[in-house]
Amino acid sequence: MRFAIIExxxxxxxxxxxxxSTLPIxxxxxxxxxxxxxxxxxxxxxxxxxxxxxxxxxxxxxxxxEIQEHYENGYVLYRKGLEINGKLxxxxxxxxxxPRMFAIFPCARCHEECTYCRSCIMMGRIxxxxxxxxxxxxxxxxxxxxxxxxxxxxxxxGQQTASQRVVSAVKNNEDLLVWAVxxxxxxxxxxxxxxxxxxxxxxxxxxxxxxxxxxxLAPRLKAVFPEIPVASLYGGSEDxxxxxxxxxxxxxxxxxxxxxxxxxxxxEVDAFPYSVDKTLQYAVKQARKPHSxxxxxxxxxxEKWQKECRLGKRNFVTIPARYHRHPLxxxxxxxxxxxxxxxxxxxxxDHVLRWIEKRLHSKKQSLLFVPQxxxxxxxxxxxxxxxxxxxxxHAEDPERKKKVQAMRNKEIPLLLTTTILERGVTFxxxxxxxxxxxxxxxxxxxxxQIAGRVGRSADFPNGAITFFHYGKTKxxxxxxxxxxxxxxxxxxxxxxxx
Ligand SMILES: [Zn+2]
Ligand SMILES: [Zn+2]
Numbered sequence: 001m002r003f004a005i006i007e008x009x010x011x012x013x014x015x016x017x018x019x020x021s022t023l024p025i026x027x028x029x030x031x032x033x034x035x036x037x038x039x040x041x042x043x044x045x046x047x048x049x050x051x052x053x054x055x056x057x058x059x060x061x062x063x064x065x066e067i068q069e070h071y072e073n074g075y076v077l078y079r080k081g082l083e084i085n086g087k088l089x090x091x092x093x094x095x096x097x098x099p100r101m102f103a104i105f106p107c108a109r110c111h112e113e114c115t116y117c118r119s120c121i122m123m124g125r126i127x128x129x130x131x132x133x134x135x136x137x138x139x140x141x142x143x144x145x146x147x148x149x150x151x152x153x154x155x156x157x158g159q160q161t162a163s164q165r166v167v168s169a170v171k172n173n174e175d176l177l178v179w180a181v182x183x184x185x186x187x188x189x190x191x192x193x194x195x196x197x198x199x200x201x202x203x204x205x206x207x208x209x210x211x212x213x214x215x216x217l218a219p220r221l222k223a224v225f226p227e228i229p230v231a232s233l234y235g236g237s238e239d240x241x242x243x244x245x246x247x248x249x250x251x252x253x254x255x256x257x258x259x260x261x262x263x264x265x266x267x268e269v270d271a272f273p274y275s276v277d278k279t280l281q282y283a284v285k286q287a288r289k290p291h292s293x294x295x296x297x298x299x300x301x302x303e304k305w306q307k308e309c310r311l312g313k314r315n316f317v318t319i320p321a322r323y324h325r326h327p328l329x330x331x332x333x334x335x336x337x338x339x340x341x342x343x344x345x346x347x348x349x350d351h352v353l354r355w356i357e358k359r360l361h362s363k364k365q366s367l368l369f370v371p372q373x374x375x376x377x378x379x380x381x382x383x384x385x386x387x388x389x390x391x392x393x394h395a396e397d398p399e400r401k402k403k404v405q406a407m408r409n410k411e412i413p414l415l416l417t418t419t420i421l422e423r424g425v426t427f428x429x430x431x432x433x434x435x436x437x438x439x440x441x442x443x444x445x446x447x448x449q450i451a452g453r454v455g456r457s458a459d460f461p462n463g464a465i466t467f468f469h470y471g472k473t474k475x476x477x478x479x480x481x482x483x484x485x486x487x488x489x490x491x492x493x494x495x496x497x498x
Contacts, residue, residue, distance in 0.1 A: 001064075001129050003027065009034065010071070010078055014064050023128035024042070024110045026080050033136045036074035042137055046070060049242045050135035052203065052260025054079070054093060054286070056124050058492070059131065066132060075137035082115060093255055094120035095282030098131075119279065121236075123255055134258050140243050142213055144227070144455050149195035151188075151224045158319040158495045159189050165317040166193035166295055170202075170263050175294040177309065181328055182299045182423075182452025187217065189319070190265060192225060193295065196227060198245055202262035205247045205287065207254055207318050209268055209280075211235070212424055213247050221246060251280050252319060257287035264288045265295040267422070270302055272447040299452060300482065301447035321490035325497045326461035326482050329331035329454045331447070333476065336468045339436060343378050352435060352468050356414065359431055360387050365407070366414045366431045367421060369450055371439035379435075383416065392416035422449040426486035429460035436468035438475055447479035 002022035004015040010031065013022045025031075043066065050060070057064060070076040082102075083090045090097045096119035110129035117126045125130075155163055162178050169176035170193045180186045190206070197204045206221075208214060211234040218232040231244035233253040247261070266285060269443030288294060301309070308314035322328070336349035348356075359366045368383075370376050373394045383390045391402045391412050400420070407415050407427060415421075419441060432454050434442060442450075447467070454463035467476055490496045 001131065003028065003131075012064050012068060015068050017224040018497050022438045024112065024114065025078065025131050026084050026128040028080075031078055031080065033073045033077045034072055036137070036203065040070075040073035040075065040076050042070055042073075045073070047135055047137055047140040049241045050076070050133065051140040051243060052135070052197060052258060052287075053256055054132040054134050054258035055256060056081075056126070056130060058124055060133065063332045070137070075135065077134045077136045078131040079134065080130050081126035081132050082117065084115060084128055089115060091117035091120060093117070093123070093126050093286075094279050095286075096279070100118070101267060120255055123252075132258075142243065142245055142382060144201055145198050145245070146225060146226050147199050148225050149191055150226055151191055153188060156185070156186060156319075156321070156323045156325070156495070158184055158321050158490070158493070159323070162189045162317045162319050163339070166190060167196045169295060169315070170192070170196045170293050171200075173262075173291055173293045175296070175315060177298070177301060177305065177314055177316035178319070178372060179309070179316055180297065180299055182449060183322040183426075183456040184299075184319040185323045186267075186297050186319070187220060190295070190297075194221075194225070194246065194265075197263045197293075200223070203245055203247075203260060204265070205249060205254070205257075205261040206265045206267060207249050207284065207287075208266075209251050210424070211250055213267060214250055216424075218248050221248065241294050244362040251283060252313045254283040254287040258285075259286070259289050261288050261292060263293045263295070267297045267298065268301045269296050269298045300448040300479075302445065303478075306482075318486070318489060320493065321495035322456070322461070324458035324461050325495065326455065327487040327490065327496050329451065329463055329465050329467045330483050330487070331451050331467050331476075331480050333437075333467050333469060333472060333480075336435075336470065338470055339468065340375075340470075343375065346378075348379070348382055349468070352433070355382065355433055355466060355468075356386065360413055363413070364431055365410065365412070365427060365429065366433065367427070367453060368414060368416050369432070369434040369442075370416065370418065371436045371441045373418060376418060383414065387413050390414045390416065392442055393420065394418045395420045415468055419446055421449075421453070422446050423452075425453070426456050427453070428457040429463070430454065431464040431466075431468040433464075435468045435470060437469040438471050438473045442475060443471075444478040444482070447475060447481055449476070451479065451483060 003010045004020045004022045101119045114127045214234050229244040231239040231242040231247045233249035309316045336351045339349045342349050376392050380392045406412050451465045454465045455461045
């Protein structure tokens with residue numbers, strides 16, 4: 001799109017009565033909202049769709065002329081999608097400033113060689129001539145809710161403490177890290193804080209890297225906040241234009257939001273590889289209001305954050321024990337030599353073989369994690385000789401859901417898996433082993449999560465977690481230390497029995 005500036009006003013070329021010179025929006029400086037005209041009557045649909053968002057013209061079911069009218073009356077703001085300053089280019093939607101992540105194409109909209117951002121292209125192309133459109137009029141109004149939480153469950157002592165801290169962070173617009181061990185029951189810890197926010201007319205977002213989690217959380221939150229409209233956002237979801245006091249979103253979809261939320265709850269901060277972390281941080285920063293609270297949830301904060309917690313530089317609370325008051329199972333390290341060499345001869349190391357046979361014999365279900373799909377394919381036939389019902393699963397496996405269900409139904413004695421099952425799944429009574437725990441894919445956080453699969457159910461709070469390795473890594477040691485430390489904390493706080 002090309003714009004002219006007439007009387008300090010941006011005017012899209014489509015809306016110009018007479019031809020004047022125009023430029024892509026990235027060529028203009030100091031773009032500001034026009035003075036608010038209180039006598040203008042806006043389209044009622046626009047604030048519902050645009051409040052707290054930054055959208056492209058293609059995302060909006062309105063004509064350019066209509067948007068322009070709202071801009072001229074101070075209800076809509078145009079921002080540049082890209083800032084191009086000599087050699088430096090920044091994408092204002094995703095924060096990308098890596099020169100390799102921009103490309104040039106012959107653009108049909110501005111009729112120039114136009115630069116675009118490759119990093120957020122999956123949300124629709126942002127180029128040098130693309131305006132980001134936001135709402136500056138009065139916010140869309142929803143009903144006020146007086147204590148909408150309907151929940152009769154009880155919190156464990158550890159959950160209770162964390163829940164109070166969340167409420168206070170929400171009230172005072174503070175940042176808080178909730179460091180809760182796997183199986184602590186972190187969702188319930190949020191209920192009181194979300195209730196506090198909604199009762200105060202605040203807008204809340206729960207963001208998570210994974211669509212699975214959005215799909216799992218949405219019905220749980222709808223059940224405890226039955227009066228509250230809830231929007232679930234993920235690639236291809238239908239709630240895209242729904243204005244909701246409570247939004248559950250993948251972190252990716254946050255790129256469409258701008259100064260929207262009073263409270264952002266970021267789930268599984270550790271599930272992000274460091275490289276995407278920057279985009280995520282940018283997206284979250286854009287999506288929250290300047291004056292807002294931020295709750296980070298994780299079972300395994302990365303090293304920098306752990307250090308900040310120890311040094312008292314970060315506001316945090318731990319839930320070091322599970323709801324059922326049993327300690328976390330601590331990983332056992334077993335050296336198994338060059339297991340890859342064994343595999344080349346179509347054999348498994350003796351230790352591993354004995355571990356598996358013992359479980360098959362006693363009919364205890366187990367998970368065996370391996371670092372790569374290729375290795376898994378090599379191991380599967382060896383294991384199927386021991387038991388024909390043994391199965392394997394990985395991220396792209398079309399039968400993934402079916403196999404996880406079969407495991408739940410106890411039709412599979414041992415499930416061989418990549419890190420895909422490291423989080424989010426619960427099987428009540430299992431032992432877990434990692435083969436090749438020294439592999440780089442098994443980070444500290446991945447190993448803590450894997451260990452966290454064991455002993456989750458109150459009926460079966462114990463279980464074995466074994467790391468088979470060919471040389472201990474720092475990640476393995478740190479993961480074990482973290483678990484041991486949590487158990488010590490939990491004992492100190494009186495959160496575990498025995
Ligand atoms: Zn263009
Ligand atoms: Zn971008």
